[in-house]
Amino acid sequence: MQRRTFLKSTAALGAASMLPWKSSPSTAQTADPPTDDWLQAAIDEASQLGAGHAEALYLAQRRQSTQIRKEDVYSITDSDEAGITLRVRFGSFIGTASVPSAQRGSPKDLARRAVESARLQGGLLKQDERLKASELFGRLDTLPRVPLDVIRDVWQPEGVEDPFLTDLGERIDFLKNLNRTALKITQIPYAVSNQFLNRRRSIFVDSLGNRKEQEQFATYVNFAVTAFHQQKRRMDTRTSEREAQATGWAGATANMQSELETAMQEVLRTQQADPVTPDTYDLVIHPTMLWNLFLETLLPHFDARQLLRLDGRSSGERWITLSNLGERPLRSEALVLNWDTVLPGGLASCRWDDTGKRTSSFIPFLDRTGIVQNIPVSPDLVAYDQSYSLGFPGFDFSRASAWHTPATMAMPNMVLQGGRDGKNLDDLIAGVDNGIFVKGRGTVLTNPAKSLFRVRPQAAWAIRGGKIAEMLRDVEIETSTAQFWNALEEAGRKEDTFLGGELFPQRAYPLWDTPFSIATPPALFRRIPVYRTEGQS
Amino acid sequence: MMTRNECEALLAIAVQSSDVDEVFATLNATDSCSRSIAGRLLLPPHRMRNTEITVTVRKGRRYAMASGNVYDETSVRDLVARAGRHAQFMPEAPEIIPFPGTVDSAESPMYREMDISRGVDGFERALETFLVEPSFDGMRVFGSATSASSSLALASSGGLFLYQPSSLANAHLRCFSDDGMSTGFSERYAVNPADLDLREVLESSARGCGQWRNPSDIKPGRITTVFEPRALADLLRPLLQQFSRRAIEQDQSFLRRLDGTSFLGTKLFHESVNFRSDPFDARVPSMPFTSEGQSVHAEDWVSNGVIAQLVTDRYDARKSASAEVAPPTNLIMDAAAPVSDIVASTEYGLLVRGFANLNILDPKNCLLSGSTRDGVFLIENGKITKPVKNLVLRETPVYLLKEILAMGHAELTSTTGSYFPMLLPSIRVKDVMFTQLSGLV
Numbered sequence: 001m002q003r004r005t006f007l008k009s010t011a012a013l014g015a016a017s018m019l020p021w022k023s024s025p026s027t028a029q030t031a032d033p034p035t036d037d038w039l040q041a042a043i044d045e046a047s048q049l050g051a052g053h054a055e056a057l058y059l060a061q062r063r064q065s066t067q068i069r070k071e072d073v074y075s076i077t078d079s080d081e082a083g084i085t086l087r088v089r090f091g092s093f094i095g096t097a098s099v100p101s102a103q104r105g106s107p108k109d110l111a112r113r114a115v116e117s118a119r120l121q122g123g124l125l126k127q128d129e130r131l132k133a134s135e136l137f138g139r140l141d142t143l144p145r146v147p148l149d150v151i152r153d154v155w156q157p158e159g160v161e162d163p164f165l166t167d168l169g170e171r172i173d174f175l176k177n178l179n180r181t182a183l184k185i186t187q188i189p190y191a192v193s194n195q196f197l198n199r200r201r202s203i204f205v206d207s208l209g210n211r212k213e214q215e216q217f218a219t220y221v222n223f224a225v226t227a228f229h230q231q232k233r234r235m236d237t238r239t240s241e242r243e244a245q246a247t248g249w250a251g252a253t254a255n256m257q258s259e260l261e262t263a264m265q266e267v268l269r270t271q272q273a274d275p276v277t278p279d280t281y282d283l284v285i286h287p288t289m290l291w292n293l294f295l296e297t298l299l300p301h302f303d304a305r306q307l308l309r310l311d312g313r314s315s316g317e318r319w320i321t322l323s324n325l326g327e328r329p330l331r332s333e334a335l336v337l338n339w340d341t342v343l344p345g346g347l348a349s350c351r352w353d354d355t356g357k358r359t360s361s362f363i364p365f366l367d368r369t370g371i372v373q374n375i376p377v378s379p380d381l382v383a384y385d386q387s388y389s390l391g392f393p394g395f396d397f398s399r400a401s402a403w404h405t406p407a408t409m410a411m412p413n414m415v416l417q418g419g420r421d422g423k424n425l426d427d428l429i430a431g432v433d434n435g436i437f438v439k440g441r442g443t444v445l446t447n448p449a450k451s452l453f454r455v456r457p458q459a460a461w462a463i464r465g466g467k468i469a470e471m472l473r474d475v476e477i478e479t480s481t482a483q484f485w486n487a488l489e490e491a492g493r494k495e496d497t498f499l500g501g502e503l504f505p506q507r508a509y510p511l512w513d514t515p516f517s518i519a520t521p522p523a524l525f526r527r528i529p530v531y532r533t534e535g536q537s
Numbered sequence: 538m539m540t541r542n543e544c545e546a547l548l549a550i551a552v553q554s555s556d557v558d559e560v561f562a563t564l565n566a567t568d569s570c571s572r573s574i575a576g577r578l579l580l581p582p583h584r585m586r587n588t589e590i591t592v593t594v595r596k597g598r599r600y601a602m603a604s605g606n607v608y609d610e611t612s613v614r615d616l617v618a619r620a621g622r623h624a625q626f627m628p629e630a631p632e633i634i635p636f637p638g639t640v641d642s643a644e645s646p647m648y649r650e651m652d653i654s655r656g657v658d659g660f661e662r663a664l665e666t667f668l669v670e671p672s673f674d675g676m677r678v679f680g681s682a683t684s685a686s687s688s689l690a691l692a693s694s695g696g697l698f699l700y701q702p703s704s705l706a707n708a709h710l711r712c713f714s715d716d717g718m719s720t721g722f723s724e725r726y727a728v729n730p731a732d733l734d735l736r737e738v739l740e741s742s743a744r745g746c747g748q749w750r751n752p753s754d755i756k757p758g759r760i761t762t763v764f765e766p767r768a769l770a771d772l773l774r775p776l777l778q779q780f781s782r783r784a785i786e787q788d789q790s791f792l793r794r795l796d797g798t799s800f801l802g803t804k805l806f807h808e809s810v811n812f813r814s815d816p817f818d819a820r821v822p823s824m825p826f827t828s829e830g831q832s833v834h835a836e837d838w839v840s841n842g843v844i845a846q847l848v849t850d851r852y853d854a855r856k857s858a859s860a861e862v863a864p865p866t867n868l869i870m871d872a873a874a875p876v877s878d879i880v881a882s883t884e885y886g887l888l889v890r891g892f893a894n895l896n897i898l899d900p901k902n903c904l905l906s907g908s909t910r911d912g913v914f915l916i917e918n919g920k921i922t923k924p925v926k927n928l929v930l931r932e933t934p935v936y937l938l939k940e941i942l943a944m945g946h947a948e949l950t951s952t953t954g955s956y957f958p959m960l961l962p963s964i965r966v967k968d969v970m971f972t973q974l975s976g977l978v
Binding site: 066072073076077078079080081082083095096097098099100101102103113114116117118168169172403404406448 | 570582583584585586587588589601602603604605606607608609612616619620622623626627628976977
C-alpha cells in the first residue's frame with residue numbers, strides 16, 4: 001500500500017478529528033495547519049527525488065506574557081508563529097528546509113529545497129566516510145535494532161485546559177488583585193506580577209506512515225513583593241515559589257493568594273531578623289531552592305555535548321567527562337537521578353518527541369551507587385535524530401525550539417529521586433542539631449566552569465536541636481559544586497517533591513533550547529560553608 | 538526575497554485598519570541557508586524562509602503590540618485586531634506622539650543578487666581543507682556559515698513606507714586544540730557572498746588557536762596595548778550607545794556634565810579620532826532607517842576629538858523643538874596618518890584580538906570590564922614574542938580614545954556575535970588597565 005493511499009484509507013482519523021483545536025475558535029491561530037495531504041505531498045515529492053526517509057514537523061507556538069507593576073499593566077507581548085520543517089535523508093546525508101505555515105506555498109518546493117540541502121551535504125562524501133568510522137559514529141552499531149511500528153496518534157495532556165481559553169481581562173484582574181493585596185501593607189511599597197502562557201501544537205508525519213499529533217501547554221504565574229524597613233534602611237524581596245508547569249490557568253493559580261500571604265509574612269519577618277553568623281552548617285534545603293541549585297550547578301556537568309566536548313566551549317575544568325560513564329564521579333548515595341519525559345506537569349513531557357520517538361519515564365541516569373548509567377543523548381550526533389528511522393531505538397530526546405529549527409537533542413525533565421526512608425521535611429530538620437533551613441529560588445552565581453557557586457536563599461531559619469528556630473537574614477552559601485553534592489546525605493520522601501522548571505532555558509548551554517522541568521524533594525546536606533552577605537539580601 | 542510592491546501590499550492591509558486610531562507595522566522577510574560544524578562533524582544544512590509582521594496600534598491614548606509570522610490578508614487583520622484588544626488593558630499614555638509619517642529615504646547598497654543555497658558553498662571546500670590537511674591535526678572547529686537575503690519594510694497609518702532589501706553572508710568559526718586548552722576565533726561578514734573567503738576564516742581561526750598554545754603568565758597592571766579592529770569594535774559599541782540626548786538626560790552617558798548639560802562641542806578624545814557614519818558608504822553599507830521609522834543620514838559624531846553630534850529621538854526632538862538625529866547603523870573611523878605596521882612600531886606591550894564579554898560597570902563614565910579572548914600576545918621590540926594568559930580589562934573607552942598613541946589602517950569588522958558594520962583601525966594605547974588573570978581559555 002502506498003503511503004498516500006494508506007493515509008486516505010484511514011478516514012476515521014480524518015483531518016478534522018485529528019485537529020482538536022479546530023473546534024475552539026477563541027484559540028484560533030494566525031494560519032491554519034497544513035492538511036495531511038499537503039504534508040504527505042511534501043514527503044512523497046522528497047521520496048520521488050530520491051530521499052530514503054523524509055519527515056515533516058508542523059509546529060505552531062503561541063506565546064503571551066503580561067506584566068503588572070503595582071496596579072498598572074506594564075506590558076503585554078503576544079506572538080503566534082507556525083511553520084513546517086521537512087527533513088530528508090539520502091544515505092548518510094541529511095537536509096532540512098522550513099517554510100512558515102501561512103506562506104507555505106507548494107509542498108514540492110519545500111521538498112525540493114530540503115533535497116537540495118541534503119545534496120549540499122553530499123558534497124562531503126569522503127569526509128562523511130571518515131566520520132562514519134569515527135568513534136561516535138561507530139557506537140551506533142552497538143545498539144540493538146528494534147522493530148518499527150507505524151503509529152497514528154493524537155495526544156493532549158490529560159485534564160489540562162488551554163490557558164488561552166481564560167479571557168485576558170480575567171487573567172489581568174487576577175494579577176492586579178495579587179499586587180493590590182500586597183500593596184495594602186504599608187511596609188510593602190512595590191509589587192509586580194507576571195503571567196507567561198505557551199501553547200505548542202505539532203503534527204509529525206514521516207515516510208514510514210507515522211502521524212503523531214500533540215498539543216501542550218505551559219503556564220507560569222509569578223509575583224514579587226518588596227518590603228522596605230524605613231528605620232533600618234533595609235530592602236528585601238520575596239518572589240512566589242511555584243514555577244512554570246504544563247498546566248492550565250486554573251492549575252497555575254490555585255491557592256496563589258495564600259502563597260502570597262506566606263511570602264508577605266516571610267519578607268516582613270526577614271526585615272526584622274538578625275544576620276547569620278558565618279560558619280559551617282548542616283543545611284536542610286527546601287525543594288523550591290534545590291531544583292534551581294541542581295539546574296545551575298550540577299546539571300551543566302552532565303550535558304551530553306559538553307561531556308563529548310562538542311559544545312564549542314572551553315574545556316576549562318571538565319569535572320565530569322565521558323570516561324565517567326559507568327564510573328562514579330559523585331560520592332553521595334542519596335543522589336539518584338532519572339530522566340522522565342512523561343512526568344505529569346513536566347515542561348518537556350509529551351507522548352512523542354519531535355522526531356516521532358515514544359517518550360518514557362524513569363530512565364536511570366545516576367543510580368544509588370553514584371554511577372552514571374546513561375546520558376540523555378544518542379551517541380550518534382550526526383544521525384541522532386534519524387536513529388529511529390534507521391531502526392535503532394536511540395535513547396535521546398529531540399525537540400524543535402521553533403518551527404524553523406530542526407528538532408535536535410533536548411534536555412528531558414530531570415527527577416532527583418526521593419529518599420528510601422520516606423522522611424518528610426520535619427524529619428529531615430529533626431536530624432539536624434545546629435543548622436539552617438533555606439528556601440526560595442535565589443540567584444546562583446557560578447564561575448565559568450560551574451565548579452564553584454554562590455547563592456543567597458530568599459528565606460532562612462536557624463535549626464537548633466532538630467527544630468526550626470528564628471529567622472535569619474544575609475545568608476549566603478558558597479562552596480564548590482563537587483563538595484556540595486557530595487555532602488548530600490539524605491533526600492526527603494517523594495511525596496514532597498516539587499516541580500521546578502525552565503520555561504526560557506535559552507542560555508549558552510547546549511541542549512538547553514526547549515523548556516524542561518526538574519523535580520526535587522527537600523534534602524539534607526552536611527557541613528556546608530555559610531557566609532554573611534555584606535549588603536542586603 | 539519579498540519585493541517592494543509585495544511588502545507594501547501586505548503592510549497596507551495592516552495600516553489601513555479602521556478598528557484602531559493609528560497603526561505602525563514592521564515586516565521582516567528572510568530567506569536563509571546555514572551550515573554548521575561541531576568538532577569534526579558537519580551538521581545538516583538548513584534552508585529557512587519566513588515573513589514576520591509586528592504591529593503596534595494606538596487606540597485612544599493606549600498602545601499595544603502583537604506579532605506573528607503571518608502572510609495572508611485575514612491573518613494580518615487578525616493581528617491588528619489582537620493588538621487592538623490588548624490596548625484596552627494598557628494604561629493611558631501621558632502624551633500622544635503620532636507614528637512617523639512620510640519620510641524620504643533611499644535604498645542603501647546592502648543587497649546583491651545571490652543563490653541562497655550556493656551562498657555558503659565554500660564551506661564544504663573550507664572544511665575539506667580542515668579535515669584533510671595535516672596542519673589542522675589536533676584541532677576541532679565549531680561554528681557556522683550563513684547566507685541570507687532579507688527585506689525589511691515599515692509602514693504607518695500616517696503614510697510612512699520604507700523598504701530595504703539586504704543580503705549578508707557570514708561565517709564564525711572557533712578552533713579548539715584537542716585538549717581544549719587553546720582556542721582561536723574568526724568571524725567575517727560580507728554583503729556579497731562572493732567576498733566571503735571561508736577558507737581564510739577557517740585558517741585565521743586555526744592560526745589563532747595554534748599561536749596561543751601554552752600561554753605565559755603576565756603580571757596585570759597598566760600596560761601599553763594594541764587592540765585589533767574586532768576588539769576595538771566591542772569596546773566602541775557601548776560607547777556609541779551613549780551618544781544620545783536621552784542617555785545624557787537619564788545620567789547614563791559619559792557625555793553628561795555635572796550640571797546636566799552635554800559635552801557636545803567639547804574635545805574629549807585625541808585629535809586624531811574621527812567617528813563618522815554613513816549607511817550609503819559602499820564599504821560598510823547599512824540600514825538607511827531605524828526600526829522606529831527614522832531616516833538615517835551620514836553624520837560626523839566625533840571630529841578631531843570633538844563631540845560633534847548626538848542622537849535625538851522623535852520624542853526628544855519634539856520636546857526640545859530640534860531636529861531628529863537617528864542613531865548610526867555603521868561606524869567609520871579612518872586614521873589620517875595610519876601606521877603601516879602597528880605591532881612593529883610597538884616597543885613593549887600587549888596585542889589583544891578580542892573579548893569574551895564586556896560588561897558596563899558604570900554607565901556614567903562608560904567603565905567596562907571583561908576578559909580578553911581569542912588571542913593575547915606579548916609584543917617586545919616590535920615583534921610578537923609569546924602568547925599570554927587572558928586578562929580582565931577594567932577600562933573606559935573614553936580613556937582609550939584620549940590616550941591613543943598610534944592607529945593602523947582601517948579594516949572592515951563588526952562587533953562579535955552581531956552584525957554592526959564598522960571600518961576600524963588597530964589602535965595602540967598607553968597604560969591600559971588590566972586587573973587580573975581571568976583564567977579563561
